[in-house]
Amino acid sequence: MMRCAIVGYGFLGRALVKSLRESYGGRVKVTCIANSRGTLFKEGGVDLNQLPAELSEAVGFREVSPIDYLDKRWVDVLVELTPTNVIDGRPGIDYIRAAMRAGLDVVTANKGPLALAFDELMREAEDKGVLLRYEATVGGGIPVFTLHRYYLKSDKLISIRGILNGTSNYILTRMHFEGMPMDLALEEARMLGIAERDSKLDTEGIDTAIKSVILANSLLQAKKRLSDVKITGINSITLDAIHAAKEMGMTIKLMGLVEDGKISVEPRLIRLNHPLCVHGTLNAIDIIAENLGSLTLIGHGAGKSTVTALLSDLNDIARLKYID
Ligand SMILES: NC(=O)c1ccc[n+]([C@@H]2O[C@H](COP(=O)([O-])OP(=O)(O)OC[C@H]3O[C@@H](n4cnc5c(N)ncnc54)[C@H](OP(=O)(O)O)[C@@H]3O)[C@@H](O)[C@H]2O)c1
Incomplete structure (x- = not known):
């Protein structure tokens, strides 16, 4: 026992x-x-x-x-x-x-x-x-570390991209589908109890950066710290920008990116039909490995x-x- x-x-x-x-x-x-x-x-x-x-x-x-x-x-x-x-x-x-x-x-x-x-x-x-x-x-x-430990270790990992913060993804989803202004969507996230006590951790990309550092160190032995991450949050994303993306069959998502030995957090354009393009509070992690190619994991990031x-x-x- x-x-x-x-x-x-x-x-x-x-x-x-x-x-x-x-x-x-x-x-x-x-x-x-x-x-x-x-x-x-x-x-x-x-x-x-x-x-x-x-x-x-x-x-x-x-x-x-x-x-x-x-x-x-x-x-x-x-x-x-x-x-x-x-x-x-x-x-x-x-x-x-x-x-x-x-x-x-x-x-x-x-x-x-x-x-x-x-x-x-x-x-x-x-x-x-x-x-x-x-x-x-x-x-x-999402069993990303277990998957790595028991399955992916035999392959050479190249990069990781992730939608790792449910609150910012919820806000961007409400902006995209309902045309809701960011401050109202954040208020809604607070009322639903999704947001961190200090919601700046969500919207300024810090929570995504923390998780990207753990992914990079664990999966790619990157030896990085939070201070190594270039972070841009979602605060400057306007409804106009979301609307323009929508017109092209795309949207904007906050992503943690581990590629070419660097970690960054930034809003990125993504096609609406891309596997990584999840909505609401869902999280998604896309791993690219030499033999496996791309593998996308989707699931609930909290709760x-x-x-x-x-x-x-x-x-x-x-x-x-x-x-x-
Ligand atoms: N909630 C999620 O879905 C989720 C998902 C992934 C990761 N996490 C992480 O998991 C951890 C726990 O999350 P949570 O949602 O359960 O947090 P929480 O509801 O805020 O609970 C935190 C607990 O830690 C206790 N605590 C605070 N200071 C302590 C101390 N010095 N010694 C012993 N206990 C102490 C608190 O005590 P009191 O009860 O006395 O205040 C409380 O019981 C956090 O680091 C969070 O970021 C949470």
């Missing part, structure tokens, strides 16, 4: 617990759950059916950091689900490092640590003989589809290390 600590009990932490309770129980035991206020630790396993809506109301919840519980005596895998911070990666990067130092494997959905210190973290994982999995960080439920990515990473670790 693989024992997990879930650090970060917001949208994804709760959705993961729900899945573990309903359909995945038995193979994974959760010994620790933490949020920003404290930690619930049960050496024999937290009863996921008895968790109150507020974690802090659970019997045994203590206002302490989970870091002391990230120890091989009680936990095998850290599932790190704290907020993304691209300034210094904290608190996620501290939890990930503490867990790996203690010999724990790690699954994370948190883009910050990987966008800031991909190579360092991978080296630390290798030095400690642990696995660090991050399928959920890019494209939500509960992301839980599939977390469970897949946990499953992979269980298969590689905990099941004979």
